[in-house]
Amino acid sequence: MFSRFKKPESGPAAIALKPVTSSGPVAPISAAVHKPVAVTTRPNPTAPIARTPAEAMASDKEKKKKEKMAELKVELHKRLLDNLNLSALEKATEASLKQEIASITAEALDEMSVALNAQDRQVLHQELYDEVMGLGPLEALLKDDTVNDILVNGPKRIFVERAGKLSLTDITFKDERHLLRIIDKIVSAVGRRVDESNPYCDARLADGSRFNCMVPPVAVDGSLVSIRKFKKEKLGVPDLVRFGAFTEEMAAYLQAAVATRLNVIVSGGTGSGKTTTLNALSSFIDGSERILTIEDTAELQLQQIHVGRMESRPPNVEGKGAVTQRDCLRNALRMRPDRIIVGETRGEEVIDMLQAMNTGHDGSMTTIHANSSRDAVSRLENMIAMSGIEMPIKAMRSQISSAVNLIVQASRLQDGSRRMVSITEVTGMEGEVISMQEIFRYERLGLEANGKIIGRFNATGIRSAYSDRFKQWGYDLPSSIYEPIV
Numbered sequence: 001m002f003s004r005f006k007k008p009e010s011g012p013a014a015i016a017l018k019p020v021t022s023s024g025p026v027a028p029i030s031a032a033v034h035k036p037v038a039v040t041t042r043p044n045p046t047a048p049i050a051r052t053p054a055e056a057m058a059s060d061k062e063k064k065k066k067e068k069m070a071e072l073k074v075e076l077h078k079r080l081l082d083n084l085n086l087s088a089l090e091k092a093t094e095a096s097l098k099q100e101i102a103s104i105t106a107e108a109l110d111e112m113s114v115a116l117n118a119q120d121r122q123v124l125h126q127e128l129y130d131e132v133m134g135l136g137p138l139e140a141l142l143k144d145d146t147v148n149d150i151l152v153n154g155p156k157r158i159f160v161e162r163a164g165k166l167s168l169t170d171i172t173f174k175d176e177r178h179l180l181r182i183i184d185k186i187v188s189a190v191g192r193r194v195d196e197s198n199p200y201c202d203a204r205l206a207d208g209s210r211f212n213c214m215v216p217p218v219a220v221d222g223s224l225v226s227i228r229k230f231k232k233e234k235l236g237v238p239d240l241v242r243f244g245a246f247t248e249e250m251a252a253y254l255q256a257a258v259a260t261r262l263n264v265i266v267s268g269g270t271g272s273g274k275t276t277t278l279n280a281l282s283s284f285i286d287g288s289e290r291i292l293t294i295e296d297t298a299e300l301q302l303q304q305i306h307v308g309r310m311e312s313r314p315p316n317v318e319g320k321g322a323v324t325q326r327d328c329l330r331n332a333l334r335m336r337p338d339r340i341i342v343g344e345t346r347g348e349e350v351i352d353m354l355q356a357m358n359t360g361h362d363g364s365m366t367t368i369h370a371n372s373s374r375d376a377v378s379r380l381e382n383m384i385a386m387s388g389i390e391m392p393i394k395a396m397r398s399q400i401s402s403a404v405n406l407i408v409q410a411s412r413l414q415d416g417s418r419r420m421v422s423i424t425e426v427t428g429m430e431g432e433v434i435s436m437q438e439i440f441r442y443e444r445l446g447l448e449a450n451g452k453i454i455g456r457f458n459a460t461g462i463r464s465a466y467s468d469r470f471k472q473w474g475y476d477l478p479s480s481i482y483e484p485i486v
């Protein structure tokens with residue numbers, strides 16, 4: 001227990017006023033101890049604030065224990081860096097390193113006359129291991145499979161998304177310097193640097209997770225970090241049907257659409273499940289086809305064997321060497337693809353994507369950030385206009401309408417559930433307007449007391465404009481799937 005924690009004779013400030021890393025001096029521990037740590041003391045902001053004196057004492061005790069543990073960790077981490085043979089770290093096995101950490105820690109604790117119970121000691125060993133080998137406090141969240149996103153707002157506020165819902169954790173960094181050290185570890189591993197003149201960066205963690213950071217002074221209250229966890233087991237169509245993202249009928253329709261090489265756009269808001277949907281849809285592509293994927297951060301995991309993956313590259317520190325999605329796409333057209341999949345179309349590559357869809361690479365797919373199918377078309381128009389191409393609006397729309405066959409709208413509803421709220425076909429032009437018809441939609445019927453949305457998927461009653469095509473390709477969908485439930 002921490003009641004047995006003894007301070008060394010000279011007081012807490014003597015424990016660690018020295019640098020934790022070689023990058024500069026760390027703030028005195030005593031200052032850090034007196035910093036407000038509101039987040040750790042109140043992990044659930046929605047809980048009532050009123051506390052009994054006993055609860056207040058328990059929480060103060062917990063807070064003090066955490067502070068002392070953090071203090072101890074800084075000192076031990078420093079000692080570890082002094083004592084471990086860093087060049088041998090890469091070859092060391094996890095078990096041998098943990099053993100080494102345990103023995104250095106035991107020696108240091110002895111020297112500092114600090115007694116810890118077995119459980120605290122184990123937590124400390126794990127945290128020290130994560131500091132030396134991994135990403136410190138983030139490591140536990142990265143290992144937690146229920147976490148989808150990790151969002152850091154400065155050193156003391158780490159949020160996670162589980163099952164579509166955001167919540168504040170009681171995990172914290174010691175201070176901004178600690179957070180910056182972890183950020184630096186991540187970005188330097190991919191040859192990048194963040195500082196005042198380069199305050200933000202995209203990167204990929206060793207496990208494939210997507211990482212973005214922005215550091216002060218642009219990030220006003222401390223560094224901002226967003227991590228989209230990489231899922232080894234990607235959600236497939238059966239999983240998504242099981243989770244209620246769409247129905248089996250919709251899955252059968254989508255299978256026919258993808259297999260018969262319709263050009264598909266998955267549209268949706270941030271974190272709505274666009275990439276997941278795109279990945280699941282790709283499973284309907286025949287194994288004999290050559291597929292090229294282009295992404296800013298490689299997230300897609302196609303199951304086919306004939307897949308060429310490309311990842312764009314930002315400019316280096318001197319502003320040179322950038323390879324954009326557009327560069328990849330243009331090159332891809334010379335690589336004899338049967339299908340091209342662009343992770344997310346967000347800029348100038350739009351025109352090449354539409355041209356590819358129009359010129360023999362039918363069956364291509366991409367995602368777009370938009371809130372409805374109509375909106376997705378407007379986004380395409382805007383992107384074309386922004387890319388500097390002067391084109392009359394009618395020509396632009398006719399280009400879009402002949403390139404895009406299907407728009408699938410993904411959405412994260414307010415209860416955290418992710419649903420495919422609409423499947424819409426693009427059928428051509430009427431005058432200057434792109435004509436579309438919705439085939440399936442999600443209907444909201446009400447709200448349960450616990451905030452869960454009650455709803456159902458329904459057909460609109462409109463038969464697919466591609467029914468004949470589906471039939472010719474051997475996908476004879478029963479007409480009943482287009483019949484609405486009333």
Ligand SMILES: Nc1ncnc2c1ncn2[C@@H]1O[C@H](COP(=O)(O)OP(=O)(O)OP(=O)(O)O)[C@@H](O)[C@H]1O
Nearest residue numbers: 148240243245269270271272273274275276277418
């Ligand atoms: N239907 C679903 N049910 C449960 N979880 C889902 C579902 N769809 C997606 N997810 C999870 O939600 C998270 C976000 O999904 P995804 O990366 O596909 O979103 P996105 O729209 O591409 O996000 P972004 O806009 O950031 O690129 C992932 O962790 C994914 O595993």
Ligand SMILES: [Mg+2]
Nearest residue numbers: 274275276344
């Ligand atoms: Mg995505």
